[in-house]
Amino acid sequence: xxxEQYVANSIIELAPVFATFYLVALGHSxxxxxxxxxxxxxxxxxxxxxxxxxxxxxSGSPIVGTVVAAIVTMLLGVALAxxxxxxxxxxxxxxxxxxxxxxxxxxxxxxxxxxxxxxIAMYAYSEGWAIAIMAISIAIGATVHIILKYTKLGxxxxxxGENPHAASxxxxxxxxxxxxxxxxxxxxxxxxxxxxxxxxxxxxxxxSYTLGYGWxxxxxALTSGRHPIVLMPISLVFGGLIFYRVRIGVMYGVEKDVANxxxxxxxxxxxxxxxxxxxxxxLAPPASLGKVYYKEERTV
Amino acid sequence: xxFIVVRRTKPHQYIKPLIIVLSLLTGxxxxxxxxxxxxxxxxxxLVTIAYSFITPQVVKxxxxxxMLGCALLISFKGAVWNVGAEGQLYVAIIPIVWITLxxxxxxxxxxPHQQVLVILASITVAALFGAAWGAIAGALRAYVGIDxxxxxxxxxxxxxxxxxxLILGPFRGRYVYGYIRTDDLPDAYKLSxxxxxxxxxxxxxDGFLEFIRAIVYYAYWVLAAILVAxxxxxxxxxxxIGLRIKILGSNPEFxxxxxxxxxxxxxxxxxxxxxxxxxxxxxxxxxxxxxLTYPIQSQTASYGYLAILVAxxxxxxxxxxxxxxxxVSSLRNAxxxxxxxxxxxxxxxxxxxxxILLTYSTLRFLTEYEVRVVK
Numbered sequence: 001x002x003x004e005q006y007v008a009n010s011i012i013e014l015a016p017v018f019a020t021f022y023l024v025a026l027g028h029s030x031x032x033x034x035x036x037x038x039x040x041x042x043x044x045x046x047x048x049x050x051x052x053x054x055x056x057x058x059s060g061s062p063i064v065g066t067v068v069a070a071i072v073t074m075l076l077g078v079a080l081a082x083x084x085x086x087x088x089x090x091x092x093x094x095x096x097x098x099x100x101x102x103x104x105x106x107x108x109x110x111x112x113x114x115x116x117x118x119x120i121a122m123y124a125y126s127e128g129w130a131i132a133i134m135a136i137s138i139a140i141g142a143t144v145h146i147i148l149k150y151t152k153l154g155x156x157x158x159x160x161g162e163n164p165h166a167a168s169x170x171x172x173x174x175x176x177x178x179x180x181x182x183x184x185x186x187x188x189x190x191x192x193x194x195x196x197x198x199x200x201x202x203x204x205x206x207x208s209y210t211l212g213y214g215w216x217x218x219x220x221a222l223t224s225g226r227h228p229i230v231l232m233p234i235s236l237v238f239g240g241l242i243f244y245r246v247r248i249g250v251m252y253g254v255e256k257d258v259a260n261x262x263x264x265x266x267x268x269x270x271x272x273x274x275x276x277x278x279x280x281x282x283l284a285p286p287a288s289l290g291k292v293y294y295k296e297e298r299t300v
Numbered sequence: 301x302x303f304i305v306v307r308r309t310k311p312h313q314y315i316k317p318l319i320i321v322l323s324l325l326t327g328x329x330x331x332x333x334x335x336x337x338x339x340x341x342x343x344x345x346l347v348t349i350a351y352s353f354i355t356p357q358v359v360k361x362x363x364x365x366x367m368l369g370c371a372l373l374i375s376f377k378g379a380v381w382n383v384g385a386e387g388q389l390y391v392a393i394i395p396i397v398w399i400t401l402x403x404x405x406x407x408x409x410x411x412p413h414q415q416v417l418v419i420l421a422s423i424t425v426a427a428l429f430g431a432a433w434g435a436i437a438g439a440l441r442a443y444v445g446i447d448x449x450x451x452x453x454x455x456x457x458x459x460x461x462x463x464x465x466l467i468l469g470p471f472r473g474r475y476v477y478g479y480i481r482t483d484d485l486p487d488a489y490k491l492s493x494x495x496x497x498x499x500x501x502x503x504x505x506d507g508f509l510e511f512i513r514a515i516v517y518y519a520y521w522v523l524a525a526i527l528v529a530x531x532x533x534x535x536x537x538x539x540x541i542g543l544r545i546k547i548l549g550s551n552p553e554f555x556x557x558x559x560x561x562x563x564x565x566x567x568x569x570x571x572x573x574x575x576x577x578x579x580x581x582x583x584x585x586x587x588x589x590x591x592l593t594y595p596i597q598s599q600t601a602s603y604g605y606l607a608i609l610v611a612x613x614x615x616x617x618x619x620x621x622x623x624x625x626x627x628v629s630s631l632r633n634a635x636x637x638x639x640x641x642x643x644x645x646x647x648x649x650x651x652x653x654x655x656i657l658l659t660y661s662t663l664r665f666l667t668e669y670e671v672r673v674v675k
Contacts, residue, residue: 039449039450042453043654083662087305087662087665088305088665088668088669089661089662089664089665090661090664092381092449093612093657093660093661093664094658094661094662096383096449096608096657096661097654097655097657097658097660097661098654098658099654100605100650100651100653100654100657101650101651101653101654101655101657101658102654103650103654104647104648104649104650104651104652104653104654105651107646107647107650108334108338108647108651111647206646206647207597207598210460210597210598212453212454212456212457215450215453215454215457218450219450219454222450255465255468255469257461257464257465257468257595258461258465260461260464261457261458261461261462261465264454264457264458264461265458267454268451268454268455268458271440271446271450271451272440272444272446275440275444275445275446276444280445294305
């Protein structure tokens with residue numbers, strides 16, 4: 001195999017992995033940029049990937065799977081953003097609860113599809129889609145970056161994340177801004193998670209919820225400072241690490257569980273590097289991330 | 301007409317139990333609705349849930365979850381969210397497997413006191429391992445500033461794969477009939493009392509006797525649960541670290557203002573919490589699990605995650621932990637009894653867990669705030 005062919009094959013192989021991690025981390029970042037702590041990520045990841053399978057099998061089209069997953073998770077994002085902004089409640093507790101609920105709903109939604117068709121490969125994206133999926137993911141990321149950096153809405157989202165009270169006094173509608181961030185962020189997460197089952201794995205199993213890939217996407221977002229552009233290379237590195245871990249393991253005679261362990265150790269190490277070095281300032285989370293937004297009297 | 305959220309001037313007398321009851325009802329109703337939607341009979345579903353509260357199977361789970369709930373309470377009281385009990389539970393089993401199967405294996409010629417010494421050593425070392433595992437997340441939060449929630453969760457996966465590697469490698473059993481698991485714990489080290497009871501033919505009486513049998517079987521667990529709860533009570537009421545943890549949870553700025561090292565308190569809270577998980581882990585392994593089967597993430601009963609629900613549902617009140625553990629055990633039992641697809645009730649358990657926690661987390665603000673209707 002020539003070098004060009006090898007590179008081309010690698011890109012095709014890695015594209016769905018990249019798209020999965022990139023989009024899930026991107027949506028998560030957008031949500032958190034608005035000051036909303038997202039600990040539901042792993043449950044939403046599994047739920048989105050399961051909904052996508054069910055919708056793809058029902059409709060016969062992976063595109064429908066992706067769209068339905070994005071819509072359902074978008075509604076969830078709106079609900080979470082509403083609860084976290086409107087009521088003085090713990091973002092962490094709500095997120096963790098949603099994580100468990102996401103696992104449960106994911107199993108209930110996904111299992112009948114597997115019983116019905118056995119293998120989901122014929123309902124998944126073909127290899128020809130790989131580059132398109134990667135390109136669309138990059139385009140979405142670039143759009144989010146432009147919105148966040150150059151538009152009024154982006155400034156409002158960032159302001160809500162840094163200091164929602166100050167943003168409110170300057171005329172920003174904190175609730176509306178967070179609802180938009182929640183809707184768009186979770187829709188992107190949903191689309192990304194659909195690529196996990198429909199483009200990367202082409203397989204669904206109820207026990208997939210124990211994989212913890214949502215937490216790896218969480219780490220990707222954290223270590224790239226929730227920046228849409230910085231997310232790209234880090235998603236590629238983590239995606240590559242996960243995708244090639246078993247292959248590298250086989251090459252060097254390493255146990256499968258060592259290969260499974262490596263991404264999680266890498267995630268902890270990445271967090272440590274980001275927080276223990278000067279990168280901490282550069283990659284600092286929004287100042288009001290996860291903080292209860294409460295004004296003494298609130299109309300609900 | 302509009303609704304406003306205002307801070308309460310004085311606490312509402314019944315709001316805490318009301319929130320708990322509402323959360324439980326919501327969880328059960330949601331699961332019932334889901335089951336009905338996919339074809340189950342609503343009455344059968346509700347009867348199954350109700351029946352699950354009075355079956356002897358709840359005894360084991362309740363005792364274990366009481367211990368784990370107390371363990372999590374230690375850190376939760378300080379607003380240090382140890383959601384890594386699942387990993388701590390399995391990591392703490394590692395030294396016990398080594399001690400009981402390799403370091404001091406039981407044989408016919410073993411002296412009688414070896415039994416007691418090995419069991420005590422297992423519990424002690426498990427506590428130390430649990431503490432060390434918890435302390436890693438504690439140190440990262442206290443000295444580096446990394447949120448303990450993702451760290452403890454990620455460490456659960458690290459623990460799973462680490463234990464898997466040990467099962468595949470040095471701990472792989474010799475007498476396992478081709479299965480990938482560790483050898484069984486020698487009978488001499490088992491913490492359970494087996495008794496045989498004759499069936500009377502009377503359903504009510506037999507049910508009651510089954511309860512008695514379960515309590516006798518897990519008598520050591522009863523003792524351990526009482527000791528762990530007592531230890532937790534002593535920590536919070538008679539030790540300076542307990543007081544510091546409580547202040548860390550309610551007013552961390554005050555803690556810093558009076559010169560207490562908040563970082564050490566965070567570290568200690570997670571280490572203490574991990575050590576109690578370790579004790580629970582030893583009791584669980586020696587009394588029920590007795591071997592580790594590969595892959596552990598597919599075999600786990602998720603007690604570490606259920607314990608989060610126990611601690612939260614107790615409103616972080618120690619006296620409510622056993623009650624909360626009983627409710628969660630019964631719900632888990634209900635989940636198992638309501639198998640939808642033959643998955644062992646996993647999905648029902650997760651939905652119950654998630655919806656109860658979600659309702660609880662949403663309504664919990666009512667303990668400090670009230671919603672008023674104004675014109």
